[in-house]
Amino acid sequence: MSLSIAKAGAYGGVLLTHTGQILLREPSNHFDGYVWTFAKGKAELGDSPEQTALREVREETGYEGEVIDVLPGVFKGGTSTNAYFVMRHIGSQGPLDWETWSTRWVSFEEAQRLIEQTTNSIGRMRDLAVLVAAKVWFDANRREVLPNTDTCKPATKNDWNSQEMPARYSTLALEFTLNTEDAIAIRLGFIPSKMEEKWFAYFADNTLYQHRSWTGYCIDQIHFVTYAGGLRATHAEVNRDPEQYESTDDAEDLRRIEMMVRGLAELNQMPPQPSSVPSAIQLASQPNYLGKPEVVHQLLAGWFEVVLKCIVKEATPADRHELMISLVRIMTEDNTGYVRMPGWHTADQLGKSLVKCLGLDEDYCAGESLAMIVSEGLAAVDLAVRKLSETMFLQVIDEATWQQRHTELLSYVVSVFLGTESVLFPGKILQQMAEPHGKATSKSFDELLAELNGIGKRLPAFKFVDIAVQAGTVLTFKLNAAVQCVVAQGNKVEFQGQVVSLSRAAVLALQQAGRKVKAARGPDFWLYMGISLTDYRTMMQEES
CATH class of the missing domain: 3.90.79.10 (Nucleoside Triphosphate Pyrophosphohydrolase)
Structure with a gap:
């Protein structure tokens, strides 16, 4: 070769x-x-x-x-x-x-x-x-x-990093049968070959074990007995650990199990398809593939750099905003000169990872687009970079220690965008990575941070309750005072008959104004008492 x-x-x-x-x-x-x-x-x-x-x-x-x-x-x-x-x-x-x-x-x-x-x-x-x-x-x-030379070789437990069924599970009675051909087919199990294939399954001792491929969590143990030349399902243990499997609906799990078993039987009786490996290799070999650590590192290093330049007034907020829009487009759109990872660059995968690892407000991000979540994630990284840098400015840590921690912080953020943080930084979140871990000065860290109130830094996720703006309050759009929305319950707004987040309302208003955007910081575009919600919140904090 x-x-x-x-x-x-x-x-x-x-x-x-x-x-x-x-x-x-x-x-x-x-x-x-x-x-x-x-x-x-x-x-x-x-x-x-x-x-x-x-x-x-x-x-x-x-x-x-x-x-x-x-x-x-x-x-x-x-x-x-x-x-x-x-x-x-x-x-x-x-x-x-x-x-x-x-x-x-x-x-x-x-x-x-x-x-x-x-x-x-x-x-x-x-x-x-x-x-x-x-x-x-x-x-x-x-x-x-290690490709199998025998395409009919059954999957085994050792073919995947799988976990045992947790202590918390439910036992559900089953009553469906498989004919001879289906029984032979499910004994082959299933080994996923790409990220979209979310399940691993193997058959042993008349039991079909079904695991989530990404985590290895055991979700089902489905038991069979021989019956009329085929198999009859008798019962199943179903994972009920809320940290591993969210469903608690027995009826829904009964339907899912039978559907998955019959689907597995059908899949394993289909004619062999061409291997997906050559296309995967071709995809990963492209120069700007977002599955390559060096590509993602270069993009996010640029974000770190513009944040640092903003701190020392060598770059403007407009520079930062322009780069954010560019990064959001790269992570969420095609035809940007970069190639996204199939199945990963979605709100359900990358989006959930950003919410979890970067400490975003889960309720605020629920139901939002990946573009909005990526913009929120970049803003959270901005805050972390500023927080770490401020510890050096205040001599909490020396420059060498700051450089090491800065490098580690960048590596962590890169791993989050790649989905590999659980390997390199197990159990870590962004806030922990931004801590100084240096030798303290005579003042406590909290005391030193209190001196930084005058330094501009990103505020926490916006909430109407924090600025005493109540449901029913009318907000006007920054670019057109005739466009309005009304504050609703649950930190949402009503805009043109829809109850959406503040940021989503801003995106819709901007699109109707002819702007080609997919993400926007809602508090920057909606006015209350003649000023933006961002500025109003800052004003209230300065007065308190």
């Missing part, structure tokens, strides 16, 4: 298995501060990048590798730039050379924990970036890692 890879100072291989395991090596004596890392090295005279990577993998891990693809991106280390091939191993492990103490096959989550033990900060950040890129590649190309 001959693949084109970016020019770099060293080349290596990232070895993966179809069950989600990734190979790490432990350098001898933890050379240069590396505790766990990936195999790589510089090319010898006459060697191609691929030959270099295969040799380094064989020498440093003991495995013969087979190149599958190029891992997108060039990763900067302490002494050189690095590029990697995605590989699978062939055969059993051979001897390690003197440069490696040991190797370990681990999950992506465990890999992140091990890599973080590296004390070389530049190398650690590079390897974490490689890990993120590998996880994104793996999610899109799982079947390509």
